[in-house]
Amino acid sequence: MSLEEDIREEARKVRRLQVVVSLVMNVVAQSDIPFEEAANLITETRQFALQMFPDKGATYDLIYAPRFRRLMAEKYRIV
Numbered sequence: 001m002s003l004e005e006d007i008r009e010e011a012r013k014v015r016r017l018q019v020v021v022s023l024v025m026n027v028v029a030q031s032d033i034p035f036e037e038a039a040n041l042i043t044e045t046r047q048f049a050l051q052m053f054p055d056k057g058a059t060y061d062l063i064y065a066p067r068f069r070r071l072m073a074e075k076y077r078i079v
Contacts, residue, residue, distance in 0.1 A: 045068075
């Protein structure tokens with residue numbers, strides 16, 4: 001693969017992850033799903049991200065984990 005193809009592929013994977021994160025956040029925020037199911041969706045989203053970006057767990061934790069924590073705290077009134 002050329003550098004240009006690698007960059008396009010990386011951008012495609014990033015967009016795909018962003019879509020998945022947005023979908024999960026919307027499902028959790030806008031539905032009546034139980035806490036355990038929401039937590040499971042979030043865990044699966046992280047696993048999905050790590051499948052696409054195996055060495056980027058810390059980056060995921062820095063960018064997406066706080067968003068999910070905030071959402072869960074607001075939705076389920078976790079202190």
